Amino acid sequence: MSMLKLHRVSKTFNPGTPNEVRALIDVTLNLAPASFLIVIGTNGSGKSTLLNAVAGSFKVDSGTIELAGEKITRWEEHERAKLIGRVFQNPFSGTAPTMSIAENLALAARRGRSRGLGLAVNRRMKNELRDRVRSLNMGLEDRLGNAIGTLSGGQRQALTLLMASWLRPELLLLDEHTAALDPKTADQVIRLTHDVIERDKLTTLMVTHSMQQAVNLGDRIVMMYKGRVLHDLEGSERARLRPEDLLSRFEEVRRREQMDGAVAEMLTQAYV
Amino acid sequence: MTLLIGALTLGLILAVLSLGVYVSFRIFNMPDLTAEGSITLGASVAAALLVSGHNAFVSTLAGAFAGSMAGLATGLLATKCRVNPLLSGILVMTGLYSVNLHVMGKSNIPLLEVTTLADLAERLGERIFGGEVNINLVGWTVSVRDLSMFLGVLLLVTAVCLLLYFFFRTEVGTALRATGDNPQMICALGVSVDTGTIFGLAMSNGLIGLSGALLAQFQGFADVQMGIGMVVLGIASVIIGEALVGSRTIGLLIVGTVMGSVLFRLLVAIALRWGLNPNDLKLITALFVFVALVMPDLARRLKMRGNRIEEAA
Numbered sequence: 001m002s003m004l005k006l007h008r009v010s011k012t013f014n015p016g017t018p019n020e021v022r023a024l025i026d027v028t029l030n031l032a033p034a035s036f037l038i039v040i041g042t043n044g045s046g047k048s049t050l051l052n053a054v055a056g057s058f059k060v061d062s063g064t065i066e067l068a069g070e071k072i073t074r075w076e077e078h079e080r081a082k083l084i085g086r087v088f089q090n091p092f093s094g095t096a097p098t099m100s101i102a103e104n105l106a107l108a109a110r111r112g113r114s115r116g117l118g119l120a121v122n123r124r125m126k127n128e129l130r131d132r133v134r135s136l137n138m139g140l141e142d143r144l145g146n147a148i149g150t151l152s153g154g155q156r157q158a159l160t161l162l163m164a165s166w167l168r169p170e171l172l173l174l175d176e177h178t179a180a181l182d183p184k185t186a187d188q189v190i191r192l193t194h195d196v197i198e199r200d201k202l203t204t205l206m207v208t209h210s211m212q213q214a215v216n217l218g219d220r221i222v223m224m225y226k227g228r229v230l231h232d233l234e235g236s237e238r239a240r241l242r243p244e245d246l247l248s249r250f251e252e253v254r255r256r257e258q259m260d261g262a263v264a265e266m267l268t269q270a271y272v
Numbered sequence: 273m274t275l276l277i278g279a280l281t282l283g284l285i286l287a288v289l290s291l292g293v294y295v296s297f298r299i300f301n302m303p304d305l306t307a308e309g310s311i312t313l314g315a316s317v318a319a320a321l322l323v324s325g326h327n328a329f330v331s332t333l334a335g336a337f338a339g340s341m342a343g344l345a346t347g348l349l350a351t352k353c354r355v356n357p358l359l360s361g362i363l364v365m366t367g368l369y370s371v372n373l374h375v376m377g378k379s380n381i382p383l384l385e386v387t388t389l390a391d392l393a394e395r396l397g398e399r400i401f402g403g404e405v406n407i408n409l410v411g412w413t414v415s416v417r418d419l420s421m422f423l424g425v426l427l428l429v430t431a432v433c434l435l436l437y438f439f440f441r442t443e444v445g446t447a448l449r450a451t452g453d454n455p456q457m458i459c460a461l462g463v464s465v466d467t468g469t470i471f472g473l474a475m476s477n478g479l480i481g482l483s484g485a486l487l488a489q490f491q492g493f494a495d496v497q498m499g500i501g502m503v504v505l506g507i508a509s510v511i512i513g514e515a516l517v518g519s520r521t522i523g524l525l526i527v528g529t530v531m532g533s534v535l536f537r538l539l540v541a542i543a544l545r546w547g548l549n550p551n552d553l554k555l556i557t558a559l560f561v562f563v564a565l566v567m568p569d570l571a572r573r574l575k576m577r578g579n580r581i582e583e584a585a
Binding site: 076078082086088094104108111112115117119120147163164 | 439441442443444445446447449450453454456457458459460461462463464465520
Protein backbone atom coordinates (compact mmCIF):
# COMPACT_ATOMS: atom_id res chain seq x y z
CA MET A 1 0.00 0.00 0.00
CA SER A 2 1.49 3.34 -0.92
CA MET A 3 0.17 6.79 -0.23
CA LEU A 4 1.82 8.42 -3.25
CA LYS A 5 2.50 6.56 -6.49
CA LEU A 6 4.34 8.09 -9.42
CA HIS A 7 4.43 5.78 -12.40
CA ARG A 8 6.82 6.58 -15.31
CA VAL A 9 6.28 10.33 -15.03
CA SER A 10 7.97 12.51 -17.66
CA LYS A 11 7.96 16.24 -18.26
CA THR A 12 9.77 18.29 -20.88
CA PHE A 13 9.72 22.09 -20.72
CA ASN A 14 9.79 24.12 -23.95
CA PRO A 15 9.76 21.04 -26.18
CA GLY A 16 11.14 21.55 -29.67
CA THR A 17 12.93 24.79 -28.85
CA PRO A 18 16.62 25.48 -28.11
CA ASN A 19 15.57 25.88 -24.45
CA GLU A 20 14.20 22.36 -24.25
CA VAL A 21 14.70 20.87 -20.79
CA ARG A 22 13.88 17.26 -20.01
CA ALA A 23 13.08 17.94 -16.39
CA LEU A 24 11.65 14.52 -15.48
CA ILE A 25 12.42 11.32 -17.33
CA ASP A 26 10.40 8.19 -16.58
CA VAL A 27 10.34 8.74 -12.82
CA THR A 28 8.69 5.97 -10.82
CA LEU A 29 8.40 6.44 -7.09
CA ASN A 30 6.26 4.93 -4.34
CA LEU A 31 5.82 6.54 -0.96
CA ALA A 32 4.44 4.55 1.97
CA PRO A 33 1.93 6.14 4.36
CA ALA A 34 3.53 8.17 7.16
CA SER A 35 6.95 8.05 5.51
CA PHE A 36 9.16 11.09 5.23
CA LEU A 37 10.99 11.34 1.92
CA ILE A 38 13.79 13.82 1.33
CA VAL A 39 14.65 14.69 -2.25
CA ILE A 40 18.07 16.15 -2.92
CA GLY A 41 19.94 17.06 -6.07
CA THR A 42 21.93 19.79 -7.76
CA ASN A 43 20.32 22.77 -9.49
CA GLY A 44 18.38 21.56 -12.50
CA SER A 45 18.30 17.96 -11.30
CA GLY A 46 14.50 17.95 -11.39
CA LYS A 47 13.87 17.79 -7.66
CA SER A 48 11.63 20.86 -7.58
CA THR A 49 9.96 19.75 -10.80
CA LEU A 50 9.14 16.45 -9.13
CA LEU A 51 7.49 18.25 -6.24
CA ASN A 52 5.60 20.62 -8.54
CA ALA A 53 4.40 17.71 -10.67
CA VAL A 54 2.79 16.22 -7.57
CA ALA A 55 1.41 19.61 -6.48
CA GLY A 56 -0.10 20.14 -9.92
CA SER A 57 1.70 23.35 -10.93
CA PHE A 58 1.75 21.83 -14.43
CA LYS A 59 0.41 18.72 -16.13
CA VAL A 60 2.94 15.95 -16.78
CA ASP A 61 3.55 14.82 -20.38
CA SER A 62 3.18 11.13 -19.62
CA GLY A 63 2.85 8.77 -16.69
CA THR A 64 0.36 8.71 -13.83
CA ILE A 65 0.24 10.15 -10.33
CA GLU A 66 -1.88 8.57 -7.63
CA LEU A 67 -2.40 10.02 -4.16
CA ALA A 68 -4.37 8.39 -1.35
CA GLY A 69 -6.01 6.03 -3.83
CA GLU A 70 -7.12 8.85 -6.18
CA LYS A 71 -5.75 9.23 -9.70
CA ILE A 72 -4.81 12.91 -9.61
CA THR A 73 -2.83 13.08 -12.88
CA ARG A 74 -5.49 15.26 -14.57
CA TRP A 75 -6.57 17.21 -11.47
CA GLU A 76 -6.11 20.97 -11.38
CA GLU A 77 -3.70 22.43 -8.83
CA HIS A 78 -6.48 23.83 -6.62
CA GLU A 79 -8.34 20.50 -6.71
CA ARG A 80 -5.27 18.64 -5.46
CA ALA A 81 -5.15 21.04 -2.52
CA LYS A 82 -7.90 18.90 -0.98
CA LEU A 83 -5.25 16.24 -0.36
CA ILE A 84 -2.04 18.25 -0.18
CA GLY A 85 -0.60 20.79 2.24
CA ARG A 86 2.25 22.93 0.92
CA VAL A 87 5.05 25.13 2.22
CA PHE A 88 6.96 27.14 -0.36
CA GLN A 89 10.60 28.18 -0.58
CA ASN A 90 9.72 31.87 -0.51
CA PRO A 91 8.36 32.74 2.97
CA PHE A 92 6.08 35.34 1.32
CA SER A 93 4.39 32.79 -0.94
CA GLY A 94 2.40 30.93 1.68
CA THR A 95 0.46 33.75 3.30
CA ALA A 96 -1.67 36.71 2.18
CA PRO A 97 0.26 39.79 3.40
CA THR A 98 -2.52 42.35 3.79
CA MET A 99 -4.79 39.96 5.67
CA SER A 100 -4.57 39.27 9.38
CA ILE A 101 -2.96 36.21 10.96
CA ALA A 102 -6.41 35.02 12.01
CA GLU A 103 -7.87 35.42 8.52
CA ASN A 104 -4.98 33.56 6.93
CA LEU A 105 -5.37 30.65 9.34
CA ALA A 106 -9.14 30.61 8.88
CA LEU A 107 -8.58 30.27 5.12
CA ALA A 108 -6.35 27.26 5.77
CA ALA A 109 -8.93 25.75 8.11
CA ARG A 110 -11.17 25.28 5.05
CA ARG A 111 -8.49 24.02 2.65
CA GLY A 112 -10.19 22.12 -0.15
CA ARG A 113 -13.64 22.41 1.47
CA SER A 114 -16.65 24.44 0.46
CA ARG A 115 -16.70 28.03 1.64
CA GLY A 116 -19.95 29.69 2.62
CA LEU A 117 -21.29 33.04 3.77
CA GLY A 118 -20.58 32.46 7.45
CA LEU A 119 -18.12 34.73 9.19
CA ALA A 120 -14.59 33.44 8.45
CA VAL A 121 -13.16 34.26 11.87
CA ASN A 122 -15.93 33.50 14.36
CA ARG A 123 -15.55 33.14 18.10
CA ARG A 124 -15.01 29.37 18.08
CA MET A 125 -12.47 29.65 15.31
CA LYS A 126 -10.68 32.41 17.20
CA ASN A 127 -10.27 30.25 20.29
CA GLU A 128 -9.03 27.30 18.30
CA LEU A 129 -6.51 29.29 16.37
CA ARG A 130 -5.22 31.02 19.45
CA ASP A 131 -4.43 27.61 20.95
CA ARG A 132 -2.73 26.36 17.82
CA VAL A 133 -0.71 29.54 17.32
CA ARG A 134 0.39 29.39 20.95
CA SER A 135 1.95 26.01 20.25
CA LEU A 136 4.46 27.79 17.97
CA ASN A 137 5.92 29.61 21.02
CA MET A 138 6.45 32.75 19.00
CA GLY A 139 4.15 35.06 20.95
CA LEU A 140 1.95 35.46 17.89
CA GLU A 141 -1.24 34.43 19.72
CA ASP A 142 -1.62 38.01 21.01
CA ARG A 143 -1.22 39.48 17.54
CA LEU A 144 -3.87 37.54 15.64
CA GLY A 145 -5.39 40.74 14.26
CA ASN A 146 -2.11 41.99 12.79
CA ALA A 147 -1.48 41.85 9.05
CA ILE A 148 0.82 38.95 8.20
CA GLY A 149 2.92 41.26 6.03
CA THR A 150 4.32 42.82 9.21
CA LEU A 151 5.89 39.53 10.37
CA SER A 152 9.38 38.20 9.71
CA GLY A 153 10.13 35.51 7.14
CA GLY A 154 10.63 32.89 9.84
CA GLN A 155 7.35 33.71 11.54
CA ARG A 156 5.53 33.61 8.22
CA GLN A 157 7.10 30.27 7.34
CA ALA A 158 6.11 28.83 10.73
CA LEU A 159 2.54 30.01 10.17
CA THR A 160 2.52 28.57 6.65
CA LEU A 161 3.56 25.23 8.11
CA LEU A 162 0.76 25.48 10.65
CA MET A 163 -1.67 26.30 7.83
CA ALA A 164 -0.49 23.45 5.60
CA SER A 165 -1.00 20.94 8.39
CA TRP A 166 -4.17 22.47 9.89
CA LEU A 167 -6.47 19.92 8.29
CA ARG A 168 -4.32 16.80 8.34
CA PRO A 169 -3.20 16.55 4.66
CA GLU A 170 -2.71 13.18 2.95
CA LEU A 171 0.61 14.55 1.74
CA LEU A 172 2.78 17.42 2.98
CA LEU A 173 4.99 19.06 0.35
CA LEU A 174 7.95 21.11 1.56
CA ASP A 175 9.85 22.95 -1.16
CA GLU A 176 13.23 24.01 0.31
CA HIS A 177 11.16 25.82 2.87
CA THR A 178 14.14 26.95 4.97
CA ALA A 179 16.43 27.99 2.10
CA ALA A 180 15.51 31.67 2.34
CA LEU A 181 15.86 31.89 6.14
CA ASP A 182 18.87 32.72 8.30
CA PRO A 183 20.51 29.66 9.93
CA LYS A 184 18.99 30.18 13.37
CA THR A 185 15.46 30.68 12.07
CA ALA A 186 15.93 27.79 9.67
CA ASP A 187 16.78 25.53 12.63
CA GLN A 188 13.66 26.70 14.44
CA VAL A 189 11.44 26.00 11.42
CA ILE A 190 13.07 22.59 10.89
CA ARG A 191 12.41 21.65 14.51
CA LEU A 192 8.81 22.72 14.11
CA THR A 193 8.55 20.75 10.86
CA HIS A 194 9.83 17.68 12.63
CA ASP A 195 7.35 18.09 15.49
CA VAL A 196 4.35 18.58 13.21
CA ILE A 197 5.20 15.57 11.06
CA GLU A 198 5.83 13.34 14.09
CA ARG A 199 2.68 14.45 15.86
CA ASP A 200 0.29 13.98 12.93
CA LYS A 201 2.19 11.06 11.31
CA LEU A 202 2.16 12.95 8.01
CA THR A 203 3.33 11.50 4.72
CA THR A 204 5.91 14.04 3.64
CA LEU A 205 7.91 14.89 0.55
CA MET A 206 10.59 17.47 1.22
CA VAL A 207 13.02 19.01 -1.24
CA THR A 208 16.20 20.47 0.21
CA HIS A 209 19.66 21.75 -0.63
CA SER A 210 21.01 21.01 2.80
CA MET A 211 22.87 17.72 3.23
CA GLN A 212 22.65 18.19 6.96
CA GLN A 213 18.85 18.35 6.86
CA ALA A 214 18.81 15.37 4.51
CA VAL A 215 20.64 13.10 6.93
CA ASN A 216 19.02 14.43 10.10
CA LEU A 217 15.43 14.34 8.93
CA GLY A 218 13.31 11.81 7.17
CA ASP A 219 13.49 8.07 6.76
CA ARG A 220 14.32 7.90 3.08
CA ILE A 221 16.53 9.91 0.71
CA VAL A 222 16.14 10.15 -3.04
CA MET A 223 18.91 11.76 -5.02
CA MET A 224 17.88 13.20 -8.39
CA TYR A 225 20.18 13.81 -11.32
CA LYS A 226 19.21 15.17 -14.75
CA GLY A 227 15.56 14.31 -14.33
CA ARG A 228 16.08 10.77 -13.05
CA VAL A 229 16.25 9.11 -9.66
CA LEU A 230 19.96 8.37 -9.21
CA HIS A 231 19.98 6.92 -5.70
CA ASP A 232 17.14 5.79 -3.44
CA LEU A 233 18.34 5.13 0.09
CA GLU A 234 16.21 3.55 2.82
CA GLY A 235 16.51 1.42 5.91
CA SER A 236 19.94 0.49 7.18
CA GLU A 237 21.76 2.09 4.26
CA ARG A 238 19.97 5.35 5.01
CA ALA A 239 20.65 5.03 8.74
CA ARG A 240 24.43 4.81 8.31
CA LEU A 241 24.52 7.85 6.02
CA ARG A 242 26.54 10.94 6.94
CA PRO A 243 26.57 14.31 5.12
CA GLU A 244 30.05 13.51 3.78
CA ASP A 245 28.75 10.38 2.09
CA LEU A 246 26.11 12.38 0.27
CA LEU A 247 28.66 14.98 -0.73
CA SER A 248 30.99 12.32 -2.08
CA ARG A 249 28.15 10.88 -4.13
CA PHE A 250 27.54 14.31 -5.58
CA GLU A 251 31.24 14.65 -6.27
CA GLU A 252 31.19 11.31 -8.04
CA VAL A 253 28.37 12.47 -10.28
CA ARG A 254 30.15 15.69 -11.01
CA ARG A 255 33.38 13.92 -11.94
CA ARG A 256 31.53 11.54 -14.21
CA GLU A 257 29.89 14.48 -15.89
CA GLN A 258 33.21 16.25 -16.43
CA MET A 259 34.64 13.13 -17.97
CA ASP A 260 31.63 12.93 -20.25
CA GLY A 261 32.37 16.46 -21.37
CA ALA A 262 36.03 15.65 -22.02
CA VAL A 263 35.15 12.54 -23.98
CA ALA A 264 32.63 14.48 -26.04
CA GLU A 265 35.25 17.09 -26.82
CA MET A 266 37.77 14.46 -27.83
CA LEU A 267 35.23 12.84 -30.10
CA THR A 268 34.32 16.17 -31.66
CA GLN A 269 37.96 16.91 -32.39
CA ALA A 270 38.49 13.48 -33.85
CA TYR A 271 35.47 13.33 -36.11
CA VAL A 272 34.26 16.87 -36.92
CA MET B 273 -26.64 75.12 -0.62
CA THR B 274 -28.26 73.47 -3.65
CA LEU B 275 -24.79 73.23 -5.11
CA LEU B 276 -23.42 71.61 -1.96
CA ILE B 277 -26.23 69.06 -1.64
CA GLY B 278 -25.97 68.30 -5.34
CA ALA B 279 -22.24 67.75 -5.07
CA LEU B 280 -22.69 65.52 -2.03
CA THR B 281 -25.37 63.43 -3.76
CA LEU B 282 -23.27 63.05 -6.90
CA GLY B 283 -20.27 62.19 -4.74
CA LEU B 284 -22.23 59.43 -3.04
CA ILE B 285 -23.51 58.03 -6.33
CA LEU B 286 -19.97 57.97 -7.70
CA ALA B 287 -18.85 56.41 -4.41
CA VAL B 288 -20.65 53.26 -5.53
CA LEU B 289 -18.50 53.38 -8.69
CA SER B 290 -15.42 54.00 -6.56
CA LEU B 291 -16.25 50.98 -4.39
CA GLY B 292 -16.41 48.91 -7.56
CA VAL B 293 -13.06 50.28 -8.66
CA TYR B 294 -11.70 49.60 -5.17
CA VAL B 295 -12.69 45.93 -5.54
CA SER B 296 -10.92 45.47 -8.87
CA PHE B 297 -8.03 47.90 -8.38
CA ARG B 298 -7.06 47.23 -4.77
CA ILE B 299 -8.49 43.83 -3.88
CA PHE B 300 -7.72 42.17 -7.22
CA ASN B 301 -4.76 44.41 -8.18
CA MET B 302 -6.21 44.98 -11.59
CA PRO B 303 -6.99 48.38 -13.15
CA ASP B 304 -10.16 47.23 -14.85
CA LEU B 305 -11.15 49.43 -17.77
CA THR B 306 -14.46 47.61 -18.20
CA ALA B 307 -15.78 50.24 -15.78
CA GLU B 308 -15.94 52.86 -18.54
CA GLY B 309 -18.35 50.65 -20.44
CA SER B 310 -20.21 49.05 -17.57
CA ILE B 311 -21.23 52.34 -15.92
CA THR B 312 -22.79 53.38 -19.22
CA LEU B 313 -24.30 49.92 -19.61
CA GLY B 314 -25.90 50.20 -16.17
CA ALA B 315 -27.24 53.64 -17.11
CA SER B 316 -28.54 52.66 -20.53
CA VAL B 317 -30.21 49.44 -19.37
CA ALA B 318 -31.92 51.27 -16.52
CA ALA B 319 -32.93 54.14 -18.82
CA ALA B 320 -34.25 51.85 -21.56
CA LEU B 321 -36.32 49.87 -19.06
CA LEU B 322 -37.66 53.02 -17.39
CA VAL B 323 -38.71 54.49 -20.70
CA SER B 324 -40.48 51.26 -21.65
CA GLY B 325 -42.50 51.60 -18.46
CA HIS B 326 -40.74 49.42 -15.93
CA ASN B 327 -40.55 50.08 -12.22
CA ALA B 328 -37.60 52.20 -11.08
CA PHE B 329 -36.31 49.61 -8.63
CA VAL B 330 -36.44 46.82 -11.20
CA SER B 331 -34.70 49.01 -13.77
CA THR B 332 -31.94 49.95 -11.33
CA LEU B 333 -31.32 46.35 -10.35
CA ALA B 334 -31.29 45.33 -14.01
CA GLY B 335 -28.62 47.99 -14.64
CA ALA B 336 -26.49 46.56 -11.86
CA PHE B 337 -26.97 43.03 -13.18
CA ALA B 338 -26.00 44.09 -16.70
CA GLY B 339 -22.83 45.67 -15.29
CA SER B 340 -21.92 42.44 -13.54
CA MET B 341 -22.38 40.52 -16.79
CA ALA B 342 -19.86 42.89 -18.42
CA GLY B 343 -17.45 42.12 -15.58
CA LEU B 344 -18.08 38.42 -16.06
CA ALA B 345 -17.11 38.79 -19.74
CA THR B 346 -13.86 40.57 -18.83
CA GLY B 347 -13.13 37.92 -16.22
CA LEU B 348 -13.63 35.09 -18.71
CA LEU B 349 -11.33 36.79 -21.23
CA ALA B 350 -8.63 37.40 -18.63
CA THR B 351 -8.69 33.91 -17.11
CA LYS B 352 -10.13 31.20 -19.37
CA CYS B 353 -8.87 32.81 -22.58
CA ARG B 354 -5.57 34.02 -21.08
CA VAL B 355 -5.89 37.52 -22.57
CA ASN B 356 -3.85 40.18 -20.77
CA PRO B 357 -6.17 41.56 -18.02
CA LEU B 358 -5.76 45.18 -19.07
CA LEU B 359 -6.50 44.28 -22.69
CA SER B 360 -9.52 42.19 -21.63
CA GLY B 361 -10.99 45.29 -20.02
CA ILE B 362 -10.26 47.41 -23.09
CA LEU B 363 -11.89 44.83 -25.39
CA VAL B 364 -15.06 44.60 -23.34
CA MET B 365 -15.21 48.37 -22.87
CA THR B 366 -14.90 48.93 -26.62
CA GLY B 367 -17.50 46.28 -27.41
CA LEU B 368 -19.87 47.76 -24.84
CA TYR B 369 -19.97 51.06 -26.71
CA SER B 370 -21.94 49.40 -29.51
CA VAL B 371 -23.96 47.35 -27.04
CA ASN B 372 -24.98 50.52 -25.21
CA LEU B 373 -26.08 52.20 -28.45
CA HIS B 374 -28.20 49.15 -29.23
CA VAL B 375 -29.71 49.04 -25.74
CA MET B 376 -30.73 52.69 -25.92
CA GLY B 377 -31.48 52.74 -29.66
CA LYS B 378 -29.89 56.19 -29.81
CA SER B 379 -27.01 57.98 -28.14
CA ASN B 380 -29.06 59.65 -25.42
CA ILE B 381 -32.25 58.88 -23.47
CA PRO B 382 -33.85 61.67 -21.41
CA LEU B 383 -35.65 60.51 -18.27
CA LEU B 384 -37.78 63.56 -17.59
CA GLU B 385 -41.10 61.93 -18.48
CA VAL B 386 -40.73 58.76 -16.38
CA THR B 387 -40.82 58.02 -12.68
CA THR B 388 -37.24 57.49 -11.56
CA LEU B 389 -35.80 56.63 -8.16
CA ALA B 390 -35.19 60.37 -7.77
CA ASP B 391 -38.91 61.04 -8.19
CA LEU B 392 -39.80 58.26 -5.74
CA ALA B 393 -37.38 59.76 -3.21
CA GLU B 394 -38.94 63.18 -3.74
CA ARG B 395 -42.46 61.86 -3.16
CA LEU B 396 -41.39 60.10 -0.01
CA GLY B 397 -39.59 63.27 1.11
CA GLU B 398 -42.67 65.40 0.53
CA ARG B 399 -44.71 63.07 2.69
CA ILE B 400 -42.11 63.07 5.47
CA PHE B 401 -41.52 66.84 5.42
CA GLY B 402 -45.24 67.63 5.21
CA GLY B 403 -45.59 68.73 1.59
CA GLU B 404 -43.21 71.71 1.76
CA VAL B 405 -41.23 72.58 -1.36
CA ASN B 406 -38.36 74.08 0.60
CA ILE B 407 -37.37 73.49 4.18
CA ASN B 408 -35.07 75.24 6.53
CA LEU B 409 -32.04 73.23 7.49
CA VAL B 410 -29.91 74.90 10.20
CA GLY B 411 -30.40 78.30 8.61
CA TRP B 412 -30.15 77.17 4.98
CA THR B 413 -33.07 76.86 2.60
CA VAL B 414 -32.99 73.48 0.92
CA SER B 415 -35.36 72.09 -1.69
CA VAL B 416 -37.07 68.96 -0.47
CA ARG B 417 -36.31 67.21 -3.77
CA ASP B 418 -32.55 67.69 -3.35
CA LEU B 419 -32.61 66.73 0.30
CA SER B 420 -34.67 63.57 -0.26
CA MET B 421 -32.44 62.45 -3.11
CA PHE B 422 -29.42 63.00 -0.93
CA LEU B 423 -30.89 61.05 1.99
CA GLY B 424 -32.06 58.24 -0.29
CA VAL B 425 -28.61 57.85 -1.84
CA LEU B 426 -26.97 58.11 1.57
CA LEU B 427 -29.12 55.25 2.81
CA LEU B 428 -28.33 53.15 -0.22
CA VAL B 429 -24.58 53.77 -0.05
CA THR B 430 -24.58 52.91 3.64
CA ALA B 431 -26.32 49.63 2.86
CA VAL B 432 -23.83 48.85 0.08
CA CYS B 433 -20.89 49.59 2.40
CA LEU B 434 -22.26 47.36 5.17
CA LEU B 435 -22.94 44.54 2.73
CA LEU B 436 -19.43 44.80 1.29
CA TYR B 437 -17.85 44.96 4.74
CA PHE B 438 -19.62 41.83 5.97
CA PHE B 439 -19.18 39.99 2.72
CA PHE B 440 -15.41 40.48 2.77
CA ARG B 441 -15.27 38.92 6.22
CA THR B 442 -17.14 35.75 5.27
CA GLU B 443 -15.43 32.54 4.19
CA VAL B 444 -16.06 33.32 0.53
CA GLY B 445 -15.13 36.97 0.98
CA THR B 446 -11.79 36.27 2.67
CA ALA B 447 -10.99 33.71 -0.04
CA LEU B 448 -11.64 36.37 -2.68
CA ARG B 449 -9.41 38.88 -0.90
CA ALA B 450 -6.66 36.29 -0.70
CA THR B 451 -7.08 35.59 -4.43
CA GLY B 452 -6.01 39.16 -5.14
CA ASP B 453 -3.44 39.27 -2.36
CA ASN B 454 -1.59 36.01 -3.02
CA PRO B 455 -2.93 33.79 -5.83
CA GLN B 456 -0.31 31.10 -5.24
CA MET B 457 -1.33 30.72 -1.62
CA ILE B 458 -5.07 30.58 -2.18
CA CYS B 459 -4.59 28.05 -4.97
CA ALA B 460 -2.64 25.85 -2.53
CA LEU B 461 -5.62 26.15 -0.18
CA GLY B 462 -8.01 24.78 -2.76
CA VAL B 463 -9.61 27.87 -4.32
CA SER B 464 -9.63 28.35 -8.07
CA VAL B 465 -7.93 31.67 -8.85
CA ASP B 466 -9.79 31.86 -12.16
CA THR B 467 -13.21 31.53 -10.57
CA GLY B 468 -12.27 34.02 -7.87
CA THR B 469 -11.11 36.59 -10.40
CA ILE B 470 -14.23 36.20 -12.55
CA PHE B 471 -16.47 36.54 -9.52
CA GLY B 472 -14.54 39.58 -8.28
CA LEU B 473 -14.78 41.38 -11.61
CA ALA B 474 -18.49 40.59 -11.89
CA MET B 475 -18.99 42.01 -8.41
CA SER B 476 -16.93 45.12 -9.14
CA ASN B 477 -18.78 45.86 -12.36
CA GLY B 478 -22.13 45.10 -10.75
CA LEU B 479 -21.45 47.95 -8.34
CA ILE B 480 -20.33 50.16 -11.23
CA GLY B 481 -23.49 49.32 -13.20
CA LEU B 482 -25.56 50.20 -10.14
CA SER B 483 -23.73 53.51 -9.93
CA GLY B 484 -24.48 54.14 -13.61
CA ALA B 485 -28.18 53.39 -13.14
CA LEU B 486 -28.34 55.81 -10.20
CA LEU B 487 -26.34 58.46 -12.04
CA ALA B 488 -28.69 58.39 -15.03
CA GLN B 489 -31.73 58.84 -12.77
CA PHE B 490 -30.05 61.59 -10.76
CA GLN B 491 -28.98 63.67 -13.74
CA GLY B 492 -32.16 62.87 -15.72
CA PHE B 493 -30.63 61.18 -18.77
CA ALA B 494 -28.39 58.36 -19.93
CA ASP B 495 -25.71 59.13 -22.49
CA VAL B 496 -23.44 56.82 -24.40
CA GLN B 497 -20.44 59.05 -23.60
CA MET B 498 -20.99 59.22 -19.86
CA GLY B 499 -18.41 56.54 -18.99
CA ILE B 500 -15.34 58.39 -20.22
CA GLY B 501 -12.76 58.95 -17.50
CA MET B 502 -14.68 56.98 -14.88
CA VAL B 503 -11.85 54.54 -14.06
CA VAL B 504 -9.43 57.33 -13.29
CA LEU B 505 -12.12 59.08 -11.27
CA GLY B 506 -12.68 55.91 -9.26
CA ILE B 507 -8.97 55.39 -8.70
CA ALA B 508 -8.63 59.01 -7.58
CA SER B 509 -11.37 58.46 -4.99
CA VAL B 510 -9.75 55.25 -3.76
CA ILE B 511 -6.39 57.00 -3.38
CA ILE B 512 -7.88 60.00 -1.57
CA GLY B 513 -9.74 57.56 0.66
CA GLU B 514 -6.57 55.70 1.55
CA ALA B 515 -4.87 58.98 2.42
CA LEU B 516 -7.86 60.03 4.55
CA VAL B 517 -8.11 56.89 6.68
CA GLY B 518 -4.41 55.97 6.50
CA SER B 519 -5.16 52.35 7.23
CA ARG B 520 -5.17 49.00 5.53
CA THR B 521 -8.14 47.40 7.23
CA ILE B 522 -11.00 46.69 4.90
CA GLY B 523 -13.75 48.44 6.86
CA LEU B 524 -11.90 51.74 7.04
CA LEU B 525 -10.87 51.51 3.41
CA ILE B 526 -14.50 51.10 2.35
CA VAL B 527 -15.51 54.15 4.37
CA GLY B 528 -12.43 55.97 3.10
CA THR B 529 -13.33 55.30 -0.52
CA VAL B 530 -16.80 56.79 0.00
CA MET B 531 -15.29 59.78 1.77
CA GLY B 532 -12.73 60.13 -1.00
CA SER B 533 -15.39 60.17 -3.67
CA VAL B 534 -17.50 62.78 -1.85
CA LEU B 535 -14.49 64.96 -1.06
CA PHE B 536 -13.31 64.79 -4.64
CA ARG B 537 -16.75 65.85 -5.89
CA LEU B 538 -16.79 68.76 -3.42
CA LEU B 539 -13.36 69.91 -4.56
CA VAL B 540 -14.50 69.75 -8.17
CA ALA B 541 -17.65 71.75 -7.36
CA ILE B 542 -15.56 74.41 -5.63
CA ALA B 543 -13.01 74.52 -8.44
CA LEU B 544 -15.76 74.92 -11.03
CA ARG B 545 -17.32 77.68 -8.94
CA TRP B 546 -13.98 79.48 -8.94
CA GLY B 547 -13.99 79.43 -12.71
CA LEU B 548 -12.13 76.28 -13.61
CA ASN B 549 -12.80 75.36 -17.23
CA PRO B 550 -14.87 72.12 -17.11
CA ASN B 551 -12.94 70.91 -20.16
CA ASP B 552 -9.80 70.69 -18.03
CA LEU B 553 -11.41 68.47 -15.43
CA LYS B 554 -10.32 65.11 -16.82
CA LEU B 555 -6.75 66.32 -17.41
CA ILE B 556 -6.52 67.54 -13.83
CA THR B 557 -7.97 64.25 -12.52
CA ALA B 558 -5.47 62.25 -14.54
CA LEU B 559 -2.59 64.43 -13.31
CA PHE B 560 -3.81 64.04 -9.75
CA VAL B 561 -3.83 60.24 -9.99
CA PHE B 562 -0.42 60.29 -11.65
CA VAL B 563 1.06 62.38 -8.86
CA ALA B 564 -0.60 60.23 -6.19
CA LEU B 565 0.81 57.08 -7.78
CA VAL B 566 4.42 58.29 -8.13
CA MET B 567 4.51 60.28 -4.88
CA PRO B 568 5.29 57.42 -2.43
CA ASP B 569 8.11 56.10 -4.63
CA LEU B 570 9.50 59.59 -5.22
CA ALA B 571 9.42 60.39 -1.50
CA ARG B 572 11.27 57.15 -0.75
CA ARG B 573 13.96 57.88 -3.34
CA LEU B 574 14.43 61.42 -2.09
CA LYS B 575 14.73 60.10 1.45
CA MET B 576 17.27 57.49 0.35
CA ARG B 577 19.31 60.13 -1.41
CA GLY B 578 19.10 62.29 1.71
CA ASN B 579 20.41 59.41 3.80
CA ARG B 580 23.25 58.80 1.39
CA ILE B 581 24.30 62.44 1.50
CA GLU B 582 24.20 62.32 5.28
CA GLU B 583 26.33 59.19 5.29
CA ALA B 584 28.81 60.79 2.93
CA ALA B 585 29.01 63.78 5.22
